[in-house]
Amino acid sequence: MWTRTEPEDQAPAAAPLFGPVGVLPQDDRGGSRRQGGTTVSKAMLEVEKISKHFTLSGQKEPFCVFRDLSLQVREKEYLSVLGHSGCGKSTLLNIIAGIDTANSGHIILNGREVQEPGLDRMVVFQNFALMPWLTVFGNVRLAVRARYPEWSKQQVADWVDKYLDMVGLSGAANKRPWELSGGMRQRAGIARAFSVKPSIMLLDEPFAQIDALTRGVIQDELVRMWEETGITIFMVTHDVDEAILLSDRIMLMSPGPQAKFMDEIEVDIPRPRKRISIIEHPRFYEIRNRIISFLSQKG
Amino acid sequence: MAVPSDTAKGWIWLSLVVLLLFLGVWALFALTSKTFPSPAAVARESWFFLSRPFYDGGPNDKGIAILTAYSLARLCTGFLAGSVVAILLGVILGLNQTLFKALNPYIQMLKAISPIAWMPLLLYSVKDSGWAALLVVFMASLWPTLANTAFGVSNIKADYLNIANILQMKPLTKVCKVILPAAGPTIVAGLKISMGSAWVAIVPAEALLGSLGLGYFVWNEWNNLSLASVIFAILIIGVVGVLIDNLFSRLAGGLAYVD
Numbered sequence: 001m002w003t004r005t006e007p008e009d010q011a012p013a014a015a016p017l018f019g020p021v022g023v024l025p026q027d028d029r030g031g032s033r034r035q036g037g038t039t040v041s042k043a044m045l046e047v048e049k050i051s052k053h054f055t056l057s058g059q060k061e062p063f064c065v066f067r068d069l070s071l072q073v074r075e076k077e078y079l080s081v082l083g084h085s086g087c088g089k090s091t092l093l094n095i096i097a098g099i100d101t102a103n104s105g106h107i108i109l110n111g112r113e114v115q116e117p118g119l120d121r122m123v124v125f126q127n128f129a130l131m132p133w134l135t136v137f138g139n140v141r142l143a144v145r146a147r148y149p150e151w152s153k154q155q156v157a158d159w160v161d162k163y164l165d166m167v168g169l170s171g172a173a174n175k176r177p178w179e180l181s182g183g184m185r186q187r188a189g190i191a192r193a194f195s196v197k198p199s200i201m202l203l204d205e206p207f208a209q210i211d212a213l214t215r216g217v218i219q220d221e222l223v224r225m226w227e228e229t230g231i232t233i234f235m236v237t238h239d240v241d242e243a244i245l246l247s248d249r250i251m252l253m254s255p256g257p258q259a260k261f262m263d264e265i266e267v268d269i270p271r272p273r274k275r276i277s278i279i280e281h282p283r284f285y286e287i288r289n290r291i292i293s294f295l296s297q298k299g
Numbered sequence: 300m301a302v303p304s305d306t307a308k309g310w311i312w313l314s315l316v317v318l319l320l321f322l323g324v325w326a327l328f329a330l331t332s333k334t335f336p337s338p339a340a341v342a343r344e345s346w347f348f349l350s351r352p353f354y355d356g357g358p359n360d361k362g363i364a365i366l367t368a369y370s371l372a373r374l375c376t377g378f379l380a381g382s383v384v385a386i387l388l389g390v391i392l393g394l395n396q397t398l399f400k401a402l403n404p405y406i407q408m409l410k411a412i413s414p415i416a417w418m419p420l421l422l423y424s425v426k427d428s429g430w431a432a433l434l435v436v437f438m439a440s441l442w443p444t445l446a447n448t449a450f451g452v453s454n455i456k457a458d459y460l461n462i463a464n465i466l467q468m469k470p471l472t473k474v475c476k477v478i479l480p481a482a483g484p485t486i487v488a489g490l491k492i493s494m495g496s497a498w499v500a501i502v503p504a505e506a507l508l509g510s511l512g513l514g515y516f517v518w519n520e521w522n523n524l525s526l527a528s529v530i531f532a533i534l535i536i537g538v539v540g541v542l543i544d545n546l547f548s549r550l551a552g553g554l555a556y557v558d
Contacts, residue, residue: 097461097465098464098465099461099464099465116464116467117461117464117465117467118465118467119465119466119467121465122465123461123465125458127458129458129459129461129462131459131462131477131480131481132556132557132558133480133481133483133554133556134480142466142476143466146466146467146468146472147466176556176557178556178557178558196466
């Protein structure tokens, strides 16, 4: 079992079972989050040696986005992939989502290989991807109906209301996406993603197009919903502070072409983390500096 | 849709001035030509027809409302059939780029052909003037909607289709819930052009085929050498055309979205 809010309750394990290369030395406060008690969370999503390349027009050599990328996402984990813009991290996310295809490799979700997109891997898009001809309510309802086709109209409506309420959008349920701010639109996107109860949620730079003040509020909401629902999150981002604030674990991706994972960092800062106070935690700058120095390296 | 009220006044006056100018030139021309009907004569003729819209004096002598209804019924039937076929084909082509590219030159060519040009072939094929007139409307309705639907569907933002795929929608659900609404504004723009071209085509079709309707009325009055009635019929055709166009603008407004 995992406890997100009080990691100190649990006895730290001697050695990490998923000992990746380059994990920071663990301090006794945060290290316990991953190996709570005897049950070790198994990998729920496995990315196995994924390669992606394409041939640009007028060029002989195919352009290699990345080759043989592998990673595991554990159950109920918040994993972030952090990298420069254009390093291929969104491509990786799209391949996991099934809306882009890899040239080789496998995506294994809950022990089964997946190739097509599906309701078990809901995506929250950077540009929200809400249907503009539907209201906020209609957008979430579209997803709920797809997930629970056997439900009655009333059941669906109640469910939609519940999730809109969770993200504080009840008042804007009948508004069209273009009538809303970026932050409100992404709330709708988040409500839509949570409403279908996916196995894993894939967040593609979800806060990049939201103004800084709203961003913090929505990040807090997201973490709260993640804790309440016990869902697994895979996020790609280029924002270092955002990654540290939100993630259990961060994978650093080198700039492309032929991007690869350069480092893996356990964010052993206890939750709840506060935007204001997290910078006072001794581990914060250690982690941050380590990330920055890795990201400043060449390939 | 609403025009700000402070800018709404000027054009009305200008519009009225243009109308008066037009009537003035017309009246002068009628005065010099002696045989051409004056605006007043046309007004009298119009009143004659408009005061008994549902008059029915036998197969070739019917009131203007009945004639308009005949034309509109023909228009709606042909247009609906043409639009259903065009939208179905358009969605298929829009989703299949190879097919779209392969057929697009033909569609562009067919689009350029006046539906009236088909009439001899249609008449030869179906051997019935009523059906031929209907098929002319059908042909006129087909191409603009087909071209627009295919274009609209093939240009739907990838995000919307990705969402549909992630939600594991069945093909029919995907078409109804995502593809048609996403391409809706482009499709309606095509329907509007189709309706316009069908309304334009219906007049000569009825005139040539002798099918009861406004086009037939125009030709009949020409044969009666009643130019005033011809001008009245022209006005009715124009007014009905504007009303239909307006209807589609409203529909387009309802389906429009901001991305």
